[in-house]
Amino acid sequence: MYVANSDQFSDYRTQLVEWDVYQAQVEEYGAMLGLRTDPKEFSAALKTSLAKMAAAVDAGMPENEHVDSDFNQAIQQLRQSMRTQEEMTPIRVTVDPSKVTRDPRQVKK
Incomplete structure (x- = not known):
């Protein structure tokens, strides 16, 4: 995995x-x-x-103008789901269409 400017941070391998x-x-x-x-x-x-999450996003399209993911909420729901295996509450996800590309090499910032 490549992370831009990651050379400015410590090497995670030394902390394993x-x-x-x-x-x-x-x-x-x-x-x-x-x-x-x-x-x-x-x-x-x-x-x-x-x-x-993807099904919830798909269900709102094309009316939704964008998708925004709250990963903290997603992690909390994953933990709850793993404990109970009950139906999860859909997560509000928004995507800015101007930043969407099918080619990951052309990710817009």
């Missing part, structure tokens, strides 16, 4: 924990955050959350 420390603490950490720690379960819940 050792695998044995990770294995010993991952369940407790996941419980503290309310997130599943099994990779397949986590991925499935995330895919479900994102699919519901």
Whole structure:
């Protein structure tokens, strides 16, 4: 992954924990955050959350002029969904059409 101007920040790799420390603490950490720690379960819940968000966005088109994502709200809803597996509340998502491109190399800022 490339992040513009990332050379101005510290190297995240120097802050990673050792695998044995990770294995010993991952369940407790996941419980503290309310997130599943099994990779397949986590991925499935995330895919479900994102699919519901996309469906909510699609349902509002073309009347919506733009989509705006509140990722803090999305994370809270993902945590709730992972705990309860109940239907999630749709997230208001807006997109500025002037910044949308199908080619990721031409992302407009």
